[in-house]
Amino acid sequence: MVECLPNFPDFSPAEKEELIVRLFAELQLLRETVETLTNRVEFLEAENRELKDEVNELRGKLARNSQNSSQPPSSDGLKKPQPKSLRKPSGQKPGGQQGHSGARLEMVDQPDHIVSHTLEECQQCGYSLEAVDVAGYRRRQVVDLPPIKLEVTEHRTEIRCCPGCGCRNEAAFPAEVKTSVQYGSRIKSLLVYLNQYQLLPYERTCQLAEDLFAHTISQGTLSNWNAECYRNLESTEEQIRQAILASEVVHFDETGIRRQGQLHWLHVAGTERLTYYGLHARRGTEAMNALGILENYTGCAVHDHWKSYFKYSCDHSLCNAHHLRELTYLAEQDQQDWAAAMIGLLLEAKEMSEAASENCLAEDSSELASIRLRYDALIAKGLAQNLPPPQRLEKKKRGRRKQSKAKNLLDRLRDFKAEVLAFLTHPSPFRQQQGPFDNNQGERDIRMAKLKQKISGCFRGENGGKIFSRIRGYVSTLRKNDLKILDGIQSTFNQSPSLPSHILAAE
Secondary structure (H helix, E strand, O other): OOOOOOOOOOOOHHHHHHHHHHHHHHHHHHHHHHHHHHHHHHHHHHHHHHHHHHHHHHHHHHHOOOOOOOOOHHHHOOOOOOOOOOOOOOOOOOOOOOOOOOOOOOOOOOOOOOOOOOOOEOOOOOOEOOOOOOOOOOOOOOOOOOOOOOOOOOOOOOEEEOOOOOOEEEOOOOOOOOOOOOOOHHHHHHHHHHHHHOOOOHHHHHHHHHHHHOOOOOHHHHHHHHHHHHHHOHHHHHHHHHHHHOOOEEEEEEEEEEEOOEEEEEEEEEOOOOEEEEEEOOOOHHHHHHHOOHHHOOOEEEEOOOHHHHHOOOEEEEOHHHHHHHHHHHHHHOOOHHHHHHHHHHHHHHHHHHHOHHHOOOOOOHHHHHHHHHHHHHHHHHHHHOOOOOOOOOOOOOOOOOOOHHHHHHHHHHHOHHHHOHHHOOOOOOOOOOHHHOOHHHHHHHHHHHHHHHHHOOEOOOOHHHHHHHHHHHHHHHHHOOOOHHHHHHHHHOOOOOOOHHHHHHO
């Protein structure tokens, strides 16, 4: 080893040996230092990546709002985002369009009351006009409410004794007149309507009744009326459920609502004409089975990506309104061009399906094949832009590896391609319905639950949620079929709840 070194005339062999040892020690120290610094750099790079990801995640949370995510508008705070829509402008001016059948206050031919205003003398010379015939009239009508008061109808049954045998005979009261003094179906239906449909709290509903009728009705009485309406609608609710089971497309959704201080879930199954609600302590399969629809349903279920829905064997169609909002976020905040292109493709496909017969495309059509190919190409492009970071050589953490929001969305769009594009091949049961492109129908049906909580709070009793769900489902079905809600509720107290004609035709 000594012979390999250059010749140092000023060093003795012992000094050269000592120098070599010292140099090798310094070299070893340098190697250890380099290794330490390399490990430190790797650690700092990894930490920097994590911090960047955390910063991006926090910035993303600040940037998310109701326009680019599934957050409700109430979460936007005081700084509301600029309203924007993915719909294309129609080019028409706001308001009624040409040919629109307007509605205004019109005079009636037979008014309820006529008030004549007479003339006694000429307005110019003062001549008496009392004996002069009326030459004509000018009319003006005032539309107003009559004085509001409760009417009392007394029912009297005759009692007659038979002169032949002395039997005492008494006529029967009507079936609905059961006690010596009771309320009628009109006042019952009005207060149930205000409480269950207009969502007035019990106290305010009773206060309104006192202000309108100068008559005190207790909250307990109103609660009993709600319970009576609930009992009378039992068979009607089952008819609605059976009609939903026979529907080709049904929208499903759920939202949290509190009962007795505990979080419960209000589930809905709805179509363009029908609504069915159910309140349950669970959100997943247990609650869906209790609803009694999905486990027996064979049509197309439209919903968001809640995994419990996929446990049922019916056809599935995912809500693309959710996808559009998530894609909007990626296009605007993360500047991912594939997301903007995917938005355009989905909207183009939607317009194409609406223009086709029955709002759907044939399986062997060239348009459908083109959309699917473009869809796959955009997914591949997005996956190439969102490659997972290299796995570090360290102890593997338990559980699924965390991914970016873009990667999570891409995985869903790739793995559930058939469900995302189901609206292209599934016919719409109603021509005016835009097929199962989104779950807006289900979201509209469930939205009133949040309004209920905002106005009236949670359900304090055990049965309040069940009563609300059944009555509200019946009322929503009436409204979707343009039937008068107040008349429908009154019919329940007469033991003959009115139903839409297409439900009765199916029976």
